[in-house]
Amino acid sequence: MTDHKAFPTQEIGSLPKFSWRTKPFRQQPLEEGDIAVARAWGRRLGVKNLEPLLRLLKKRSGFTDEERRRIVEFSMLYAIAMQEKAGEHLREPGLDLVWSGEQARTEMYETPVSNIKGFEFLGRVRSFDNKYWREASVRRKPAYLRDYHLDEFLYTKSHARRRPKIPVTDAITIVAWSDHYYYTRKWGRRSLAPAAKRFSARREMTLELAGVIRRVVRDLLRRGAREIQLDSPAATQYQTVEDAKLVAESFNETTRGLDGTFSLHSCFPPKYGYGILFPHLLEAKNCSRFSFEYANRDGYAVGVDDGRRVGYEDLKLFRDYGYEKELGVGVVHVHTDRLPTLAAVRDRILYAQKVTDLPPEKIFVNPDCGLRTRSPEVAYEMLGLVAAGADEAREALAGN
Amino acid sequence: MHWQDILRPFTTSVKGVKKGAMVRWFNTNTFYFTPVVAGELLSDGSAVSRTFNPSLVKSGAITKVILPDPLTFVELAENSYYTSRERLIFAYCDNVLRPEVEHLSRMGIGYVQFSAPGVVARFRGKPLPRAELEQAGEGLRTVLKGVKVRSGYHTFFGDAAPYLPALFDLIPTDDIGFDFTETDPASLGSGEGLIAGVADARSSYVESAGELALRMGGLGEKFRKITLAPSCDLQYVPRSVADAKLRNLAAARLRLIGK
Numbered sequence: 001m002t003d004h005k006a007f008p009t010q011e012i013g014s015l016p017k018f019s020w021r022t023k024p025f026r027q028q029p030l031e032e033g034d035i036a037v038a039r040a041w042g043r044r045l046g047v048k049n050l051e052p053l054l055r056l057l058k059k060r061s062g063f064t065d066e067e068r069r070r071i072v073e074f075s076m077l078y079a080i081a082m083q084e085k086a087g088e089h090l091r092e093p094g095l096d097l098v099w100s101g102e103q104a105r106t107e108m109y110e111t112p113v114s115n116i117k118g119f120e121f122l123g124r125v126r127s128f129d130n131k132y133w134r135e136a137s138v139r140r141k142p143a144y145l146r147d148y149h150l151d152e153f154l155y156t157k158s159h160a161r162r163r164p165k166i167p168v169t170d171a172i173t174i175v176a177w178s179d180h181y182y183y184t185r186k187w188g189r190r191s192l193a194p195a196a197k198r199f200s201a202r203r204e205m206t207l208e209l210a211g212v213i214r215r216v217v218r219d220l221l222r223r224g225a226r227e228i229q230l231d232s233p234a235a236t237q238y239q240t241v242e243d244a245k246l247v248a249e250s251f252n253e254t255t256r257g258l259d260g261t262f263s264l265h266s267c268f269p270p271k272y273g274y275g276i277l278f279p280h281l282l283e284a285k286n287c288s289r290f291s292f293e294y295a296n297r298d299g300y301a302v303g304v305d306d307g308r309r310v311g312y313e314d315l316k317l318f319r320d321y322g323y324e325k326e327l328g329v330g331v332v333h334v335h336t337d338r339l340p341t342l343a344a345v346r347d348r349i350l351y352a353q354k355v356t357d358l359p360p361e362k363i364f365v366n367p368d369c370g371l372r373t374r375s376p377e378v379a380y381e382m383l384g385l386v387a388a389g390a391d392e393a394r395e396a397l398a399g400n
Numbered sequence: 401m402h403w404q405d406i407l408r409p410f411t412t413s414v415k416g417v418k419k420g421a422m423v424r425w426f427n428t429n430t431f432y433f434t435p436v437v438a439g440e441l442l443s444d445g446s447a448v449s450r451t452f453n454p455s456l457v458k459s460g461a462i463t464k465v466i467l468p469d470p471l472t473f474v475e476l477a478e479n480s481y482y483t484s485r486e487r488l489i490f491a492y493c494d495n496v497l498r499p500e501v502e503h504l505s506r507m508g509i510g511y512v513q514f515s516a517p518g519v520v521a522r523f524r525g526k527p528l529p530r531a532e533l534e535q536a537g538e539g540l541r542t543v544l545k546g547v548k549v550r551s552g553y554h555t556f557f558g559d560a561a562p563y564l565p566a567l568f569d570l571i572p573t574d575d576i577g578f579d580f581t582e583t584d585p586a587s588l589g590s591g592e593g594l595i596a597g598v599a600d601a602r603s604s605y606v607e608s609a610g611e612l613a614l615r616m617g618g619l620g621e622k623f624r625k626i627t628l629a630p631s632c633d634l635q636y637v638p639r640s641v642a643d644a645k646l647r648n649l650a651a652a653r654l655r656l657i658g659k
Contacts, residue, residue: 123638
């Protein structure tokens with residue numbers, strides 16, 4: 001759904017969790033400092049009914065399940081407020097599309113896999129620096145268990161003042177981050193080349209999982225969700241042409257027969273960039289917005305020429321293939337505390353519009369990816385830059 | 401080890417290299433910072449050794465260190481300083497690998513493995529020019545000349561068959577390694593030292609010792625020295641799975657030597 005506003009803004013992934021959100025789940029007692037942080041950020045963000053949370057946190061330890069559920073809800077309120085107040089100095093602060101910032105999830109893989117039948121957890125595997133995910137092995141055909149995002153969506157919907165969205169991890173990513181035991185054994189008996197066996201196994205698993213996720217999405221739509229973001233960080237993991245086609249096939253299978261606004265987010269491709277997905281990705285016909293990370297590969301200088309905006313080179317792919325729908329453009333690199341200047345963010349946005357030649361209403365502005373690895377302070381500043389950068393870009397356009 | 405990806409010691413501690421964008425490591429869910437070569441490469445030899453505790457070397461066992469091979473480094477780096485890939489290959493070998501390997505040898509490191517996924521995991525099958533394999537071989541000859549370490553060159557994530565027998569002919573390391581999930585052992589021919597990547601390090605299925613031994617086929621008669629190994633780094637499976645795979649590799653060895 002296209003906004004009637006130039007350069008609408010959105011959160012794209014996770015937000016950091018405060019220590020008062022995580023410690024009660026790790027059986028660690030809260031300290032005075034944790035409660036002070038809750039108080040300070042709650043006031044800063046204007047979180048309503050703060051006192052009940054602070055009273056609850058003062059219990060320090062031994063929280064019941066119900067108390068932990070309330071802590072998660074407060075955490076979602078903080079995340080929503082962080083997005084709706086981002087760029088608080090602006091005349092119109094806040095992002096246009098918001099969600100609960102992964103506060104109700106363990107993370108984007110473990111939560112869905114824990115709630116789909118057929119998986120068994122094996123142990124932790126390192127992804128990046130000292131960040132790990134808990135890998136699961138698929139032991140039988142995956143099956144729907146419950147709509148694992150419904151509660152968080154309903155909570156977000158009833159507490160957000162801005163348009164709510166709901167990110168859902170796609171089948172491609174769950175497959176890429178899982179062990180394929182059941183499918184590997186099934187295809188291992190066929191007389192195919194090893195690479196063909198592996199692809200056939202992951203294709204079958206992907207499409208079967210897409211069917212399960214479709215049911216999750218369908219339930220969300222029935223309960224009022226309109227904006228579904230399919231998260232596909234692993235879209236560029238396997239780099240064959242067949243795998244690029246599978247990304248689109250998986251998207252289509254997940255959204256088949258459903259009525260909503262569907263977008264796809266991906267990030268951190270191999271050195272060849274997003275070009276490895278083209279043109280096959282554009283066969284994801286139900287996708288109205290592709291939101292990718294770009295700032296990670298960009299320089300910090302100000303300017304809207306190709307030389308200054310090297311990180312945004314891949315946007316030309318959309319132009320070259322005649323793409324006319326929406327784009328989400330990452331304008332803040334999330335794996336560093338180094339903040340770009342507001343002018344550089346503005347120019348990244350203006351360059352994206354210039355190089356794609358899309359109407360500014362179709363260029364959404366967001367961080368590159370989830371901000372969970374940043375401190376709350378840095379994450380909030382980055383969200384502020386997204387809001388303020390879009391504001392500056394609008395003014396620049398209006399002045400031209 | 402305190403490094404977070406195999407290139408990190410070089411992106412953070414070698415002169416002439418800056419840390420660039422975070423990028424996906426081949427077809428995995430792991431990432432590295434791109435080494436951006438913006439000046440003359442120069443290492444004092446301690447980039448790698450400062451990332452691990454020297455007490456590891458004193459344990460009595462042969463300690464092995466893994467380094468990116470020249471072709472993988474060149475493939476993944478962004479080069480704005482050297483006028484050709486060839487110059488970058490030789491600069492990396494002469495100014496970085498040589499001082500690093502010399503220093504590691506002085507520390508008592510007994511084995512250096514050059515990991516070479518960049519040679520065989522070619523994007524959409526684009527072949528590596530033979531000339532570059534020759535340059536890497538020449539560069540590594542300089543790196544290893546007179547240094548008292550045993551060395552290996554391990555290819556993984558792709559089929560090495562298109563580069564055989566060139567790998568054996570051109571690469572001067574004591575052992576050449578292969579990922580048996582990608583490279584058919586029947587294509588290997590014969591030679592001196594072989595790293596047989598028989599255990600699938602991308603799958604959490606733990607092969608039995610018998611299965612691993614079976615994957616060796618008749619290679620035992622064709623190579624003078626064989627090392628049984630995982631197909632690639634074991635970081636792609638949980639620790640408990642990795643430990644089980646290593647245990648079964650040891651058991652497979654006993655089975656193969658008839659103990």
